[in-house]
Amino acid sequence: MSELDQLEEIEDMVEEGVHNYSTEEHYVVPTDPKVLAKLEWFQDQKLALMMHWGVYSQIGIVESWALSDADAEWSRNCVDWEVTGEEFKKQYFEMNKTFNPIRFQPEKWAEIAKEAGMRYFIFTTKHHDGFCMWDTSYSDYKITNEDCPFHTHRYADVCAHLFEAFRRKGIGIATYFSKADWHIDSYWSTKFEKGSYQNRGPSYNPSDYPEEWERFVQFTQNQIMELGTKYGKIDIMWFDAGWVCKENNQDIRLGEVIDKIRKFQPGMLCADRTVGGAYENYVTPEQCVPDKPLSIPWESCITLGNSFAYSYEDNYKDPREVVNLLIDIVVKGGNLAINVPPQPDGRLPQEAISSLKGLGQWLKIYGDAIYGTRVCEPYKKDGIAFTKKDDTVYAIQGFNNETDVVTTEVFIPYEGKVKEIKCLKTNEVLEFDKKDNGYMVHVPEHHSDEAPYARVFSLI
Structure with missing residues (x-):
């Protein structure tokens, strides 16, 4: 396969923001016995609560993707502002100055998740737009920075409070982290040949600007280390933006940092989704369920509503639909990560809560046929x-x-x-x-x- 064909294949793994998933043939069985033991734990859990939450929640549009000029046709179709693409991107990046979810209640979220029968929690620490939901030392584009009005709130370090609240309920923690960062200038910048036009990848060829790429690698590794060493026990690190990989000439040397973190977090799973190899410990079908059982560990991430990000006109699956979706996944050997997008004020949508509670009521009676099977x-x-x-x-x-x-x-x-x-x-x-x-x-x-x-x- 030529280098061009490889790059096209990698890009094809994502269509309109939805990722395909790696095949069983690309799976590499871990050799670390602690990772293998953790995979058995993972396959026992069956049900996860996933959440996409960030500045984009305020206006009810798809998370991050509208920033990519190459994805503008499908991702900006709900934006009615009569502005240029550049003005739109400027306004998007300034939404941190209005993000103020003062009704955020991490303990309430954890109680709802527990009642729904959730066993682990996947939270977006950072999506492609680069906005950080934790108090990172490596970026000012974060919820705890002084230009974000929420920075004075007692729950300002969202990840810290959420992870602790969920752990107290006995729910495992998975950190969603985008390997791409469309805010940091070592990934996206107008100083290169493409000027202001941006697509999913960096603004430059990493081979042509190795020092610039290394600056991005160090930034990314530093943030991953922060999450893996300063935020308590992490069960899974869940990495998005599969185009950021060695095969696509965008090597962040993820294995280096994961191996370091595993010295503190023995057996921690790594889901480097769509990449394959030693650090994709399980695969992640998105918005779909495989037709037949897979012989490798897997998890379908599926929205409770129509989208991963909060939408003001969203329609949520009812408990019956979720129960039967869970059954279809579990009998094929997988886990269900059901995505519930929080509102911009920090609450969970009431219709979503009702659906989750209905799922939990069924699991209280029939959970033995699901968990640990x-x-x-x-x-x-x-x-x-x-x-x-x-x-x-x-x-x-x-x-x-x-x-x-x-x-x-x-x-x-x-x-x-x-x-x-x-x-x-x-x-x-x-x-x-x-x-x-x-x-x-x-x-x-x-x-x-x-x-x-x-x-x-x-x-x-």
Whole structure:
């Protein structure tokens, strides 16, 4: 493959802000036993709360992407200002001067996440626009700087307070960090040949300006080290902007800094998404679910609404949809990272909270069929999904609509030997008949006009 073909392939991994994901063939199994143990922990968790929050939340547009002139056609279509691209970028970069989420309540967020059944938390410490949600020593473009009105608030160091609040609820911490930084002049600058025109990559060829690129590398590594050493226990570092990689002539030597951090954070996972290799410990399908089970660790990041960033007219998935999405992912061996965008005032949208609570209520009853499970053939067949934990197989029957008929007989197409079948909700032992390709289970009548989100049977 030519260098040009490689670059085009890397760019194709992102289309209109949505990332594709690495294939199983590109996966490198870690050799560090502590990382391997952490991957087992990761595959037990199944459910994460993801959050994109930054200056862009104030005006309800897509996060960062409108700054890229190469992405202007799709990312600026919601901007009605009669301004040039340069004026738009100037106004965007000055939104730090109005970002003041005075209703931010980190403990409340953590309580909601716990009630929803979340097991780990992925938070945008910095998106491509370069605005830092922690008190970094390496950039003034941050929420704690004096030109941001929120800097006087007691929760000004957002990451510090969020991470501590979530840890107190027993929820793991993952730091989302963009390897690109469209604010720092060692990545984007008008002094190079392209002038003011910017795309996703740096304003220059790193091979032509190695000293400039090294300045950016040191800046990036310093920020990653800050997050990895000054903000308590980190379970996962989750890196976006997959075009910033060695294969694209944008090598930030990520492995160097991750290896240093692992001396303080043994076993910490690294998700260098879409890059492959030793530092993409799990892959991250975005806004999609693989058609079949993957043989490697993975996590689908999917929005609860229509977009990752807060949108004033957003429509959120209801609990039924989220439950069945989670089931579809878990039976294929993956985790669901469900993205909930906070409002610009610091609260979570009420409709989103209601959906999360509905998910949590289902998990309180049926969580044993989700958490800590692994894939189980036949995975999903005839409307029944399967998971397994130790010697127990879980058969999950989902209902996509509240008007679906809930029968008193359920055929479970499982061909393994079964001694006992129980209703997981009531622990009631159920009668069943062995058939050629499975078991016909006799279930008590469902006393409700509305079908459940899903019901689960345990097979022993």
